[in-house]
Amino acid sequence: MLNRLYLDGNLLEVVPPDLPPTLQELKINENQLKEIDDNSFRDLSSLVILELEGNLLSEGNTDPLAFSPLIQLSYLRLGRNHFRTVPQGLPRSLLELHLENNLIEEISETVFNQTINLNLVSLRHNKLDESRIAPLAWINHRHLESIDLSHNELYLVPSYLPRSLVHLVLVGNNIERIPGYVFAHMDPGLEYLYLSYNKLDGEGIEPESFFGSYDSMVELCLDNNQLLSVPSGINAMTNLHFLRLNNNKIRSIPDESICDPNHNGDATLVALRLENNYIDPQKVSPTAFSCVRASSSVVLKPQKSDRSLRKTKN
Template identity: 30%
Template sequence: MFSHKSLLLLSVFSLASHSLALPFEQRGFWDFGIDGDGGGSMTVMMRDEEEGSAVEELPPPDFHVCPFGCHCQLRVVQCSDLGLTEVPKNIPSDTKLLDLQNNRISELKENDFKGLSNLYALSLVNNKISKVHPRAFTPMRHLQKLYFSRNLLTAVPKNLPPSLVELRIHDNNIKKVPAGAFAGLSKMNCIEMGGNPIQNSGFEPGAFKGLKLNYLRISEAKLTGVPKDFPETLHELHLDNNKIQAIELEDLRRYKQLYRLGLGYNDIRNIENGSLSFVPNLRELHLENNRLTRVPKGLPDMKYLQVVYLHSNNISQVSIDDFCPRSFGVKRSFYNGISLYSNPVQYWEVQPATFRCVSDRMSIHFGNYKK
């Protein structure tokens, strides 16, 4: 008969033998369910599954299919540089940003963006798009940024989303902007449409009606003068790289809120006296690479003007009152940039007092003139 000590030693030995057993080796799928009760729990689970009382059928996992070749992450779908000839299918409905640039897409069909009501930004830059269905953008109720540059468009797409804030359609083949081209786009803030062969006559009266733009760029076009029918709300107007020959008295009358005016790289020979008085809030004026022979009149009266680009013109003389007013206190913002290099002006002959309203001498840029 075993004593109490013998029984205790036997129990300890039994536990030790279990602890020294070989590591668990899975031999089948259900091995993970076998526990220390000899498989009783697994038996109960299998019996309950047969009776339909313990285990319910789970729904399939919720995941989105990413279009073949694209990268999908955090509601951003990138399908650029894939040689696509059409908008891919199965784009997740929660997509916020869709990148389709640098492909070979030639047409936008009616249902290409079906279900993409959450889209915020769409990039179609550098494709071959020449045809857009009138209802292609209908599903996009929240689209704010549309990048359509470097395509083959011959007209502004119709029925753009009313939610649109920014539109970039430069480097296309648009020659005409008809009346009502931007109708219903009351939230539009920025339009970039340079690089299109648009002439002044290409803008029909009312083309920008209803818009309250802050920024407009029509550079590298075929403008011969400043159009007079742009939105009067503009803070920035860029018309560089055109064929504008002069600024007439009435050209800027409509744009009283301008902060920045870009007229560089034109053929401007003359700016009529009094023209700049219509833009009293101007901060920055670009007139570089033109054919001016003198500093424009009216600069001393512009209280907030800080930057003037006049380099690469034909200015041969700078007078003492060309930039600064005679009366003290008239100029509220001192100049922090005046460029006069690449002009036939003898800078050593310019009186120091000419720049009395400049914040720092380093703000004046002269240079050697070589013709």
């Protein structure tokens, strides 16, 4: 009758043998697992949730056939291990894959071939750069809506992202550029884009960088970069609710930079963050925020002074 078995925080080096076939949830986090072989999950065809975080696992000691008995597995956590590549042989039934805090350097063309139902992949805190993500790795996935690539080694927003992508997290990389048309192939379109704590200075953002997301984008975070002005294309986002541009080097807010003066629809922006730039609030035209629902939703203070800018240059 046993459905759930939690073995976290022990000293297990292998998955215990002869586990009950009724198990739907198995957690062996924070142990010393050194191996997963082709019999480790034998007879566990009812397992839906498997967590193996904080162990000593890698592609070298994880058999590609290890997960094949898990025909109902939906949720797999393998964070805080020693994987350099995404493990092979992942179950076709998988919906969520968590591989945070590993050493993953590449995503091959075939690693997600079987997991056609994937909805979420988290790869934050790894060692990926955009050149090591194969063009056909996941572009044709029809259900993959959320990808977290924060705290990797990316220098630009990766191309060939899934067509179905809705939610993309790229916080804390070294991103300097958003290539033109990088979101153009997405359907129905990207809704949430988090690019906080990168190295965007405006030169790497083209007029076509956000093409394909103008009607879909709901939340855009560009805070804590090195932007000198509001990037072009933002005023064309007709469904934008939340915009973060705080902690940049923006000096002015032209009338048409955030809100399209020719747009006749309802105001859509619910929250706009612009603090910690170099903006003089007295010089911002009231019409610059015509698409914001309430003036109290605009955060303009505090601002940095030119004196602090000169200090950073020195």
